[in-house]
Amino acid sequence: MSTFDDRENAFEAKFAHDAEMQFKADARCNKLLGIWAADLLGKTGADVDAYVQDVIKSDFEEAGHEDVYRKLFADIGDQVDEATIRAKMAECMAQAKAQLVQEL
Incomplete structure (x- = not known):
């Protein structure tokens, strides 16, 4: 393999x-948001x-995240x-990313 191929493979892997x-960060962020909103809604278990x-x-x-925002606003906007x-x-996004970095 040439240096170019190695570099291309490295970029693809990155x-x-x-x-x-x-x-993973998006999914974890959405989980944290769901837990927060569920608490506001009084949900348990x-x-x-x-x-x-x-x-x-x-x-x-x-x-994007507008679909999540719309869901949350519809549920807890009042x-x-x-x-x-x-x-x-x-x-929650900052927290999710920090958690993922800690797990590495």
């Missing part, structure tokens, strides 16, 4: 790794787990405002 890490799964699934509707939800989304 891209795949970065994409996998972003997917298995209802929390089911709600968390609903939040995670809502992220597959479209690219309790918190848009700025609070968006701030919590940013906080």
Whole structure:
């Protein structure tokens, strides 16, 4: 293999790794958001787990995080405002990424 091929393979591997890490961070962020929202909704036990799964699934509707925001706003928008939800989304993403880094 040439140096060019080695470099190309390294870039492809890094891209795949970065994409996998972003997917894991997104899923973990959505889990944290689901737990937070479930608490606001007064859910307990298995209802929390089911709600968390609903939040995670809502992220597959479209690219980006607006689908998760819409789900959360529809469910808890009467309790918190848009700025609070968006701030919590940013906080949970930072927390999710930090947790993933610690696991490495």
